[in-house]
Amino acid sequence: MNYPLLSQIKSPADLKSLPVDRLPEVCQEIRHYLINSLSSNPGHFGSSMGAVDIIVALHYVFDTPRDRIVYDVGHQAYSHKILTGRFEAFENQRKKNGISGFPFPFESEYDTFVCGHAGNSISAALGMAIADLNTPGQEDRKTVALIGDASISCGLAFEGLNNASQNPNNLLIILNDNDMSIDDNVGALHRYLSEITTSAGYNRIRYKLYTKFRKWGLIEDKGKGMMLRFNNALKSLVSHEQNIFEGLNIRYFGPFNGNDVQKVVKVLQDIKDMEGPRILHLHTRKGKGYAAAEENPAPWHAPGKFDPTTAHRQAEAKKSGQVPLWQEVFGDTLVELADTHPEIVAVTAAMPTGTSVCKMNKFPDRMFDVGISEGHAVTFAGGLAAAGKRPFVAIYSAFLQRAFDNIIHDVAIQRLPVTFCIDRAGLVGEDGVTHHGLFDISYMRVIPGMKVAAPMDSTTLRNIMYSSLKWDGPLAIRYPRGKADMEPASEMQEIEVGKARVLTCKEGSRTVVLSVGPIGKNVAEAIKRVESEGVTADHYDMIWIKPLDTATLRHVADTYDRIITIEDGAKSGGFGSAVAEWLKTYGCDAELVRLGVPDEWIMHGTVDELQRECGIDVESIAAELRHPMSKTE
DSSP states (O other): OOOTTGGGOSSHHHHHTSOGGGHHHHHHHHHHHHHHHHHHSOOOOHHHHHTHHHHHHHHHHSOTTTSEEEESSGGGOHHHHHHTTOTTGGGGTTSTTSOOSSOOTTTOTTOOSOOSSTTOHHHHHHHHHHHHHTSTTOTTOOEEEEEETTGGGSHHHHHHHHHHTTSOOOOEEEEEEOSBSSSBOOSHHHHHHHHOOOOHHHHHHHHHHHHHHHHTTSOOGGGHHHHHHHHHHHHHHHHSOOOHHHHTTOEEEEEEETTOHHHHHHHHHHHTTOOSOEEEEEEOOTTTTOHHHHHSTGGGSSOOSBOTTTOOBTTTOOOTTOOOBHHHHHHHHHHHHHHHOTTEEEEESSOHHHHTGGGGGGSGGGEEEOOSOHHHHHHHHHHHHHTTOEEEEEEEHHHHGGGHHHHIIIIITTTOOOEEEEESOBOOOTTGGGTOBOSHHHHHHTSTTOEEEOOSSHHHHHHHHHHHTTOOSOEEEEOOSSBOSSOOOSSOOOOOTTOOEEEEOOTTOOEEEEEOSTTHHHHHHHHHHHHTTTOOOEEEEOOEEESOOHHHHHHHHHHOSEEEEEEEEESTTSHHHHHHHHHHHHTOOSEEEEEEEOSSOOOOSOHHHHHHHHTOSHHHHHHHHHSOOOOOO
């Protein structure tokens, strides 16, 4: 398609050269471009479509990159990339060696802060705004935090709001309210935002009075908070409404239509030079400009490939007999167990569909979506367990990192029977560095009393979940994104904690591979590949990272000359490290090779590409089997 305006915008300076009445055309071209580009090269569709007008207005009004825009979760930021010199490069976004799907400071001077996880924009932007006020010559720089209505319910966002009202700053917070997270928003704050109203005229009058009183010497900066509180109280008395943001001494403007780019430009121009923290509340429509996404926004958050004309998504039709996703195996098993165990409850943090916890809607009183509040999810589950329930907490690996202290303090110390179902463990692909689940093995295995398992197949996952109901204390089960190996066995069986299984064992083999999790399938394929060359290796599916199967390790140490460990996770502190520690203590002198994700940041690409980069793909394992050599790690 032809993009007459968009193709000429190489930087925000080109955008600013246009008259304001041409901006709706720019927004329309961006939406057409996003539809055509993302239909074949998938990404985060709905949020970015809804935020087009806000982002165009921001770059039109503010002097970026000197003025900073700090995004909260980059799902909404595609327009930002397109307007900041990456129009041509956008075709390769999320592809290996292409641009990231999220703002990334190493990629562009316009990308001010990493934003793969929700809730950090206000705190980061506040730091920047305060730094500028305390740097000679930088006092006039502007900082804007753009946060969504789901993200602002995050505890970190409220910590930022609380401090924004306490420290001198000129931060502008834009609340992009599209009435959605990835799934439907939950909680009292969501209901509050849907009802909040105020008068923009009132805010303008109040600000003019404040500036005049200050000019006349009737009020000083130290008295500003008192005046704001008095005005807020008076406004609440007259309107019978209370505003949570004004209660924090943050001036509130809105709500306005965030999909009216000219209106947003006007409002931003009115308030951009005001002093003190402000919040601008804008209503947008997720998926704006594409009817299918507007009408059914949840599946269009990241729809995969689709036909831009018919809106048919490739992921819509599940073929008969298709291998289930790991999350579906988890969700179906959870419901099956819940049928006969009324003590089972499910907890997730804003990802009921992504984790398949939504299947527990069969028991609505036993399924809890707590919103983007991972720490709360864990502590809440601890409370449920302390009162006799058996909580299954399903959270993506990269997001569970945020609840590390809660896991230790509120669950593990008390030996509470909380099962952590760690979805998206390992390399996740195109979402890249902020979303890879690489550290859960390392941070879970250091916690006393924590059991950590990585099933290689879906039947083992089901058996661990089934057996866990008889175990005490916390348990972590990690499994990846994507398809499982096969339809799992329908009948569940008890499984022993800390017990491995032998997959291949041939007489005379001097090399053994110890794997945990589905990466073992790569090992099995690599062993088959080298067999025709006369190379043999045995293969053990260890299943357990903690406790280790020490009986099996003793046999391995006494039998093999070369031991290879492999994991889809960080090598540092991971499964291989646990094996190395045990072998050292045992006094084993066999050669040990540890395969896993190296101690560096892994960017984006397909899972196959990233496994190859990390040396845990089939061919890399086969090469390791073909050419044994001593390695110092």
